[in-house]
Amino acid sequence: MKATWNGVVVAESDDTVLVEGNHYFPESALKSQYFTFSNHRTTCPWKGQATYRSLLVDGELNADAAWTYADPLPEAEQIRGRFAFWKGVKVEA
Secondary structure, eight states: OEEEETTEEEEEOSOOEEETTEEEEEGGGBOGGGEEEEEEEEEETTTEEEEEEEEEETTEEEEEEEEEBSSOOGGGGGGBTEEEEOTTOEEEO
């Protein structure tokens, strides 16, 4: 699977976990040069607290475009430390 934004592959892996229609990529699959800090957080009742990262590609910022559950609830253990995408990031095979 590839995650692409602004014409650039920001993550790529054959090892994704599909949850609620989102492919969760291992952190090692992220191309770190395109990721930057975000202080955004949300809470899911069955996955726990999500933290976010923003994308910065060719000078354009996509705020809070990736999220992860660093310490998920037991029901979501399979996505621990993995990242999923939204906000215009295309995820495809």
